[in-house]
Amino acid sequence: MSFDTARLHAEKPLLWLAIAVLMLGIFVADTITELQIAFAVLYVVVVLISVQAGRPRAVMLVGTVSVFLTIVSYLLTRFGDPDAGLANCALSLVAIGAATYLALRIEAANLAARQAHADLAHMSRMMLVGELGTSIAHEVSQPLAAIAANGNAAIRWLSASPPNGAETRKALERIVEAAGRAGDVIGRVRGLAARKPPSRELVDMAELVQETLALALGEIRGSQIGLRTELANDLPAVTGDRVQLQQVILNFVVNAIEALKAGRADDRDLLVSLATDGRKITLSVRDNGVGLVQGALDKIFDPFYSTKPGGMGVGLAISRSIVEAHGGDVYAAPNYPSGAVFGFTLPTDKAKD
Ligand SMILES: Nc1ncnc2c1ncn2[C@@H]1O[C@H](COP(=O)(O)OP(=O)(O)O)[C@@H](O)[C@H]1O
Ligand SMILES: [Mg+2]
Known part of the structure; x- marks a missing residue:
């Protein structure tokens, strides 16, 4: 199906x-x-x-x-x-x-x-937001803590005699910057949770990967996962729906985190990369977690296929349909010596000229 x-x-x-x-x-x-x-x-x-x-x-x-x-x-x-x-x-x-x-x-x-x-x-996106709840809360609580600390600092600099205007100003600037960061995270979560018809816009994939990883960063750090990114410079833009593409990347990343958490605790690596040959962009999410179940490759993108207790098995199926609606392809393969690699290729705007 x-x-x-x-x-x-x-x-x-x-x-x-x-x-x-x-x-x-x-x-x-x-x-x-x-x-x-x-x-x-x-x-x-x-x-x-x-x-x-x-x-x-x-x-x-x-x-x-x-x-x-x-x-x-x-x-x-x-x-x-x-x-x-x-x-x-x-x-x-x-x-x-x-x-x-x-x-x-x-x-x-x-x-x-x-x-x-x-x-x-939409339901599967809401599930992702749910799974990342603690991670997202962490991403918001950090800037909030920074706001509180700098607010106190500003009060101290103001009540000094004579009041130190320059330091107060710096503290206030850090508050504004932290508030902006918290607002960005909330904006992204709202974007994921919102119900909007699919759109077509120019998407900067490198920026999208960074933003997506930001949502999962708390979870990645909290699970002792070493994250690396290899994002090629000057990636051509792709046309598509930002939120849907973000959903695909997030699915791969959350699956990778789950595979890593089910594996060894002392050696957990996650590599997210973007490469291009001009005509297409390739995203890959590579982990050294538990790896694919024997014989799973054929059915991994099928709806309702899951090897996890309580798993819904819709993430990869939705991901495939989103990528194909964008004219691209998904792939999955074992990673050596352990783990799995998931990804997609999307045609760039240049490929359509
Ligand atoms: N990074 C990965 N490493 C190993 N197995 C994976 C990985 N990503 C997905 N899988 C396998 O694919 C199945 C389907 O994934 P998905 O569609 O996201 O559903 P769910 O996460 O709810 O199980 C998973 O149950 C798992 O067996
Ligand atoms: Mg999943």
């Missing part, structure tokens, strides 16, 4: 061009040939193709225009047997009507699937 991809695609001009050309071709053929030849039945194909547009209104429009063109062709055509022509016209109209009805049903089912996918993705 694979999830229906989230709607990240913009309008599809090529699809509409193909539909218009097909309809025009059918119309011309239907009009210039004899009445006995029921070319109009081919509109059924166009109606079914219009499901690709992903909007019920598109299907309705194509169905209606097909009916209209069929009738116009019938009225315009001068040759052939009029009785057979009328019967053919009626049959074509019934076929087009039935196809439009079926196409609308398909479209409604697709819509429900997309909605279910969005719900599941």
Whole structure:
């Protein structure tokens, strides 16, 4: 099973061009040939193709225009047997009507699937926020502690005689800076928890990795994990949904932390890297934790596959559908001598030129 991809695609001009050309071709053929030849039945194909547009209104429009063109062709055509022509016209109209009805049903089912996918993705993000709760609290409490300490310092510098304006100012500046840091963390958590339709924006992957790791940093440090990052310079931007991509990275990182915590306590390494060949960006999250279960590689990205007690097994499945909706691929492999590596490749904006 694979999830229906989230709607990240913009309008599809090529699809509409193909539909218009097909309809025009059918119309011309239907009009210039004899009445006995029921070319109009081919509109059924166009109606079914219009499901690709992903909007019920598109299907309705194509169905209606097909009916209209069929009738116009019938009225315009001068040759052939009029009785057979009328019967053919009626049959074509019934076929087009039935196809439009079926196409609308398909479209409604697709819509429900997309909605279910969005719900599941959101739920899985909320679970991530829950799992990282203590880590996030830690990231917020640090700047709060800094604010308190510098606030006290500012009071002391002010009550000295004579009051020290320069030092007070420095303490206040540190307060503002710490408040900004706390606000950033909260903003990121809110971004993860919010329900928003998928968007398309330019994403700086290096920045996204740093921000994502910031959310898990408390957990990483608290679990005695040594974190390294290797982020290539001058990475090209990718187009996509920031929050969704962050969700994927966070899934890999949280899984890696869990695999590390289940392994040796004295040797826990996590390496997050970003590399590029210009056309694509590769992210990888490498750990030396417990490693993949034998034979797991085939099903690891399947929904509801989990080897953890109480595990939901949706993280990697959602991650794969998000990455594929961005035109990329996910991968998983054993790490040597121990652990696993998970990652994805995404096309960069340059690859589309
Ligand atoms: N870094 C990793 N090391 C070892 N196994 C992993 C790692 N990441 C994922 N897995 C395996 O993939 C399964 C599915 O992961 P996921 O979809 O995130 O669900 P969950 O974390 O709820 O089990 C995990 O139960 C685990 O067996
Ligand atoms: Mg997981």
